[in-house]
Amino acid sequence: MFYWACILLSIVAAVFLASGIGSFKISYRTVAELWLSPFHPAWASDIEDRVRYIVIHVRLARICLALTVGGALALAGAVYQGVLLNPLADPFTLGVSTGAAFGASLAILTGMGWIFIPGMSPLPLAAFAGALAALSLVYLLGRLDGRIHTTTLVLAGIIVSTFLSALISLLKSLNEDSVSTIVFWIMGSLSGKSWAHALLVLPYLFVGGAVILYYARELDILSLGDVQAQHLGVDVARLRFRLLLAASLVTAAAVAVSGVIGFVGLVIPHLVRLTVGPHHRRLLPAVLFSGGLLVLVSDTLARSILPSGEELPVGVVTALLGGPFFCYLLLHRKKYLQL
Amino acid sequence: MIRVERLRCAYEGRDVLKEVSFEVERGEFIGVLGPNGAGKSTLLLALSGIVPVRSGKIEILGRPIDRMRPKERARGMAVVAQDADARFPFTCREVVRMGRYPHQGRWRIDSVEDETVVERVLRITDTEGLADRMITAVSGGERQRVVVARALAQQTPLLLLDEAVSSMDVHRRLQVFCLLERLNREEGLTILAVLHDVNLAAFFCRRMIFFKNGETAADGRAADVLTPEILERVYQTRVMVQEIGETGKRQVIFLP
Numbered sequence: 001m002f003y004w005a006c007i008l009l010s011i012v013a014a015v016f017l018a019s020g021i022g023s024f025k026i027s028y029r030t031v032a033e034l035w036l037s038p039f040h041p042a043w044a045s046d047i048e049d050r051v052r053y054i055v056i057h058v059r060l061a062r063i064c065l066a067l068t069v070g071g072a073l074a075l076a077g078a079v080y081q082g083v084l085l086n087p088l089a090d091p092f093t094l095g096v097s098t099g100a101a102f103g104a105s106l107a108i109l110t111g112m113g114w115i116f117i118p119g120m121s122p123l124p125l126a127a128f129a130g131a132l133a134a135l136s137l138v139y140l141l142g143r144l145d146g147r148i149h150t151t152t153l154v155l156a157g158i159i160v161s162t163f164l165s166a167l168i169s170l171l172k173s174l175n176e177d178s179v180s181t182i183v184f185w186i187m188g189s190l191s192g193k194s195w196a197h198a199l200l201v202l203p204y205l206f207v208g209g210a211v212i213l214y215y216a217r218e219l220d221i222l223s224l225g226d227v228q229a230q231h232l233g234v235d236v237a238r239l240r241f242r243l244l245l246a247a248s249l250v251t252a253a254a255v256a257v258s259g260v261i262g263f264v265g266l267v268i269p270h271l272v273r274l275t276v277g278p279h280h281r282r283l284l285p286a287v288l289f290s291g292g293l294l295v296l297v298s299d300t301l302a303r304s305i306l307p308s309g310e311e312l313p314v315g316v317v318t319a320l321l322g323g324p325f326f327c328y329l330l331l332h333r334k335k336y337l338q339l
Numbered sequence: 340m341i342r343v344e345r346l347r348c349a350y351e352g353r354d355v356l357k358e359v360s361f362e363v364e365r366g367e368f369i370g371v372l373g374p375n376g377a378g379k380s381t382l383l384l385a386l387s388g389i390v391p392v393r394s395g396k397i398e399i400l401g402r403p404i405d406r407m408r409p410k411e412r413a414r415g416m417a418v419v420a421q422d423a424d425a426r427f428p429f430t431c432r433e434v435v436r437m438g439r440y441p442h443q444g445r446w447r448i449d450s451v452e453d454e455t456v457v458e459r460v461l462r463i464t465d466t467e468g469l470a471d472r473m474i475t476a477v478s479g480g481e482r483q484r485v486v487v488a489r490a491l492a493q494q495t496p497l498l499l500l501d502e503a504v505s506s507m508d509v510h511r512r513l514q515v516f517c518l519l520e521r522l523n524r525e526e527g528l529t530i531l532a533v534l535h536d537v538n539l540a541a542f543f544c545r546r547m548i549f550f551k552n553g554e555t556a557a558d559g560r561a562a563d564v565l566t567p568e569i570l571e572r573v574y575q576t577r578v579m580v581q582e583i584g585e586t587g588k589r590q591v592i593f594l595p
Contacts, residue, residue, distance in 0.1 A: 221437050227420050230389050231420060233414070
């Protein structure tokens with residue numbers, strides 16, 4: 001209970017603080033008045049339309065997208081760790097994120113006309129296809145005499161990821177795109193995103209998240225290993241397939257609008273497991289919220305930390321936070337990784 | 340309870356079981372023995388539907404195994420597997436509680452009945468002291484006791500064990516087997532145990548099946564199959580079989 005109150009309060013506080021930060025100075029008093037205006041319209045009556053637009057359609061939209069993308073990536077990370085029994089697994093280390101970014105870039109390059117479904121943007125679907133292709137490749141490469149090894153899987157993920165990053169750069173260069181779009185796909189950014197982007201990700205997060213939460217109990221049992229889970233009546237092969245599909249779907253939707261933001265899915269599940277324990281019924285919702293919070297904070301730092309007013313890619317901030325954490329995991333591998 | 344008919348299984352490209360047939364009646368206590376690589380563990384994996392059947396058939400509780408849903412099978416048969424690894428820091432009580440999974444519906448949280456069963460198996464397996472410790476932090480032998488408790492929490496009519504006591508000390512081994520014998524006698528629990536320890540089997544199992552090279556080498560009452568001839572043929576080692584005075588049980592000594 002305490003944990004939930006903490007995380008929800010922190011999110012509200014972070015959203016409030018983040019919506020007051022930016023190159024255009026807006027006082028927190030004004031932000032607060034805007035927030036409360038639905039209940040007391042008179043307070044907001046003397047606020048300029050321009051300020052209202054910046055807070056609601058620029059900053060809040062971006063904040064909402066940060067929460068969604070972070071939640072999706074962290075949730076996917078928790079599922080990959082649980083299904084593959086691999087503490088180093090996350091959408092980035094498995095190459096799934098880069099695969100999704102590659103799928104989306106390819107779809108943009110080819111004009112996207114070839115997969116048009118009425119009422120849906122083809123971008124997340126193309127990203128999903130890329131994510132699944134990358135995951136299958138990593139899975140095949142990571143197998144050694146029929147077994148999946150923790151380290152080989154991550155090694156395969158990093159190889160596939162590096163190769164696909166290079167391909168993305170090549171595609172973009174051939175298409176005479178600017179360096180900034182390459183950086184967008186490889187390092188991730190939420191710059192210039194609107195409510196439309198947030199609404200694009202949410203349905204996929206909702207569907208994938210529902211599947212993942214539905215199997216929360218099975219994820220607990222899977223932690224005993226394949227054979228024992230099978231003995232307890234879990235259909236392991238089918239369960240693994242469905243969960244990997246769901247996790248890749250939410251990853252792909254997030255990557256399609258934000259590019260590759262690394263380490264969120266790695267760091268958050270470990271930290272949350274330390275506080276709420278390994279039960280997936282509690283872990284998964286907590287991971288969803290904490291992941292959103294981390295990306296929100298990282299994105300706010302990314303757009304405000306440089307004195308010149310330039311923006312950093314948000315992936316730079318998460319990697320700066322995640323890299324040392326990865327080192328910590330390696331140093332304490334006896335305890336966490338059982339290598 | 341179990342019917343295996345001309346079962347053939349391949350594992351990693353190698354024929355491990357060739358034409359194995361046997362039947363298990365309700366209330367039996369069977370030891371499955373044999374040298375390494377004889378196909379004992381594969382038999383258990385095939386019985387729990389993990390290793391696919393090449394030909395022949397397996398029936399459990401009168402139903403073909405490939406027609407049973409995994410949860411249904413887990414309500415009829417519990418298995419204590421050889422490798423009990425644990426990745427996430429669940430407490431031992433929570434691991435035992437996972438044994439209730441096959442009885443639980445999707446939206447039902449642990450019921451009062453589940454709690455009663457969990458507390459009961461913790462008590463009878465003498466694992467109450469471990470209940471609140473992390474499964475990742477207990478020793479190999481302790482983990483095996485927790486896994487036995489979890490299998491009993493499944494409340495199945497049939498219990499399969501694969502080297503389930505291999506990491507336990509002598510005292511714990513005997514404790515677990517005395518418990519199993521009591522459950523077998525009082526509650527009619529049917530038990531099939533894969534064992535390396537011939538003498539442990541000789542004390543508790545009323546029937547023994549010896550495997551060699553993927554075939555049954557001998558199958559019968561303990562008193563009939565525990566003979567120097569059969570043991571020497573199965574293990575390729577000289578043996579001495581002795582009756583232990585007042586118990587009427589036999590013990591085996593392997594000679595170099």
